[in-house]
Amino acid sequence: MRTGIGYDVHRLVAGRKLVLGGTVIPYEKGLLGHSDADVLVHAVCDALLGAAGLGDIGLHFPDTDPKYKGISSLTLLTQTNAMVREQGLTIRNIDTIIFAEAPKIGPYRKSMQENLAAAVNVDPGCVNIKATTTEGLGIIGKGEGIGAMCVVLLE
Secondary structure, eight states, X not given: OEEEXXXXXXXXXXXXXXXXXXXXXXXXXXXXXXXXXXXXXXXXXXXXXXXXXOOOHHHHXXXXXXXXXXXXXXXXXXXXXXXXXXXXXXEEEEEEEEEOSSSOOGGGHHHHHHHHHHHHTOOGGGEEXXXXXXXXXXXXXXXXXXXXXXEEEEO
16 A cells, blocks of 8 residues: 655636636636646645655646646646556545635535546545635635645555
8 A cells, every 4th residue: 555645736816717626616716837727636646646656746747848738637637647557556545635715615526526536547436525724824815826635545
């Protein structure tokens, strides 16, 4: 058994779509980044890569490479899953948490769960998504960004 942890945070800005867990969420701001800036998926990628001993998302999908400009993070997750499976490892579970003051995550949780599960070819029951605020503290609490963490178990 191998565990991995991932974390990501991006700034919220006007003029971008908000994508979390591969789901577009109606909101006045979106996350700034080279790809679609999906912090939830990025945290999952880092957790998987860490558990497999394969470095991190920046190593495999650098933001200096134009081919990743605007790419769906679910595509990166599918490629990450292939790397993990090439190591002979199988995902047993993915446990995530989103840190955001707004928008409310609950209405989109099931869609995110299904998107992540499909990208890594596991049953949606193996993917858990939680959300919390930071009680107004820090850049997330001020509504300037959104973050996510993930823990995975591989066998």
